[in-house]
Amino acid sequence: RPFYNLMMFPYPSAEGLHVGNFFAFTGADVYGRFKRLQGYQVFEPIGFDAFGIHSENFAIKTGTHPARLIPRNIANFRSQLTRLGGMFDWRHELSTTDPAYYRWTQWLFLQLYRAGKAYRKKAAVNWCPNDKTVLANEQVITGACERCGAQVEQRFLEQWFFRITDYAERLLANLDDPVKMDWSASTTTAQRNWIGRSEGAEIEFAGDAGPIRVFTTRPDTLFGATFMVLAPEHPLVDRITTEAARPAVQAYRRAAAAKDIVTRKVGEKDKSGVPTGGFALNPATNQPVPVWVADYVLMEYGTGAIMAVPAHDERDFAFAVMHQLPIVRVLARPGETGATPVHQAETGETGCRLVNSGPFSELPAGEGFRRIVDWLEQEGKGKGTVQYRLYDWCISRQRYWGPPIPIINCRGCGPVAVPEQDLPVLLPEIADFQPDDSGISPLARHKEWFEVPCPRCGQPAHRETDVSDTFLDSAWYYLRYLSTELGNRPFHPDRMKRWLPVASYIGGNEHAVLHLLYSRFIAMVLCDQGLLPFEEPFRRFRAHGTIVKDGSKMSKSRGNVVIPDRYLARWGADSFRMYLMFLGPYEEGGDFRDEGLAGPRRFLDKVWELVQQCEQRTSAGQEVHQGIVVKWHQTVKRVTTGLKTLSYNTAIAALMEFLNALRAVNCSERRMVKDMVVMLAPFAPHFAEECWERLGGAGSVFDASWPAWDEALTVEHKVEIPVQVNGKTRSKITVPRGAAESTVLAAALRDRQISKFLDGKQPKKVIYVKDRLLNLVVGS
């Protein structure tokens, strides 16, 4: 009964594990231990995601080489994780920086390359002219370099991409397949939005310099397209621009190119733009419309060109007003003629009809959409299409601390894959891993490393000097865990079949789109290549919540960061684990307060007392209080379902209640105490182990079996039900379970309180919910 219990492996920072990590790992570990107690063979691996910009930046800051920094950090993490008490299988530990690991990351790149899913193209990157380095988007703060404050510019570099967009439809479709994916809804919606499917049409406008293709989600508004806008990078800009307009257009394009990507996309949303002087024909009206260039149109989305419908699009409207372009209304709400001038942008909401749209006028918007697409297809001027917001995955990093991309560039042969037997392409340990004036990637300064013969023709060639994105490392680590000792292959097919897909994956929702989407994509490609027997790697995924301190997110600048080590030393790992699991619903997180730790600790102390009482008594038997038996069945049920649904806080509450019940009747019956210890074990493994031994349990408590409850015994024979008059509870009566309405009603009518409120009147209506409540309605 294999059960793969996965949690997101940490990035080994110099600061050590923070409470968020502890919370994440404890919750996942509790689940793994629970499954083990239920009789599953649980595989719970751990590893380190140690490549990447974070480590590199820290190394630059402290002047320590990452190759020495990382092992130190990992050693610290290992000891913290051990103290936490995770059920980790250390035999399968891995680090992405280990050549025995990244050899296969490079192999993975080659599989994608062979499958035609990896390609090279020029793309914009953020470039700091002062530090002479490429920056990640997160390192650009309002257009300036995070480190030196210099204005960041855009550069176009040749980079490697993965064709994740080829999989957009499948990535989307599987989200709705409950057999393949049982995921937190918040995560699947995040992925849906990220993939961003839009249905619409591609339409061709005949232009002065050849046809211009646009994508629109609203072909029904075609008659309202009064101008067109090209992205500054659009290839047709040069050709369509008239001589008179050329200086202005060129200046505009230069200015757009100088803006960094972040400012360009999220900065001020002014609708700047210049006319090209050229025109194109609106295929519906046959009227010429002016063609403009503006950077609010992005080259990366759709066709890089739009038809502008200012009457019904907010951005086009703002642009038209600013540049005094015509606005023609083609949608009207019920009762409107459409002749009224438009002062603000309107979208075609439900109930809108087409107006000013020739033969399509008067059609409802939805039907107009379909009819216009049909017409475009007949005329050969367009077709219905689907667009995705998802972009291809750029995996090139002009950095040092990552796996070198296994490609050799040859003047004659072009890019050539490094032969598999030559893998890994080792990352050389260089002293000058910091960026400086000399070039693009630090590796590009090391001729002795990048100058190699072409594997195909033998002529002098050079290695790719970029390294790959860390997200590629983490996109397949769960496959490697199972085969860490194998030197000659990335993973063993038999083990893939037996252990995968992952039965439970728990992690933070900050990875809802990148890591979790990339991993799915990589699995799909490998599946299509016949290398994996499944296409969805994580059958069940749950996003855990976040821990805040005093109502706000923990951060160094706020000074409210909780250092877990202190708490472990003071309260013990088990109290700490229990507290973390008790402070709120696991999928929501909660507020960390120092005072709260006392509760779980006191609870464990009381259990300990109970165990000692059992030890001191030699005779195993003790009379068991009748009410306790019902409580026992209820507790087993509540704890079991709580663990299943990750409602750890209520599972712990149930255990506390059970303890209180035992103490109330002074019961320390050994079998019950043993069962409680078993149910406690996922949360407090060290403590439970000790108790188990003292109670005379055989072997480890984790070899015990999980108690089973009897549904029939979870209910009392007698129930107390509230009696309401006009919906307000006025009394409570105790009746046998399952009592008939007549019995309960008779008992209620005998009740003094009730007769007082009835005041001699007969109830007009009686509502009886068996074992729940009785409501007598007399009217006012």
Place this chain on the structure above:
RNA sequence: GCCGGGGUGGCGAAAUUGGCAAACGCAAGGGACUUAAAAUCCCUUGGGAGCAAUCCCUUGCGGGUUCGAUCCCCGCCCCCGGCACCA
């Protein structure tokens, strides 16, 4: 702006998704034990009125549906997270 998650005692939170609101825990107050303190144990603790039995009010705000709403519907307000010129 769009998407997602929330708003319940002094605090963290429960509530079988329409049936006794506040389980469990923290903190606070009172008491027991102690020379004293800590620890432990017992009691009280949503707000208001009352000597009391008891009554009235209370799940962000305003409406609605219902015998009955923390839960469903409509209209708002606020907080957290993500995405954001996506045509």
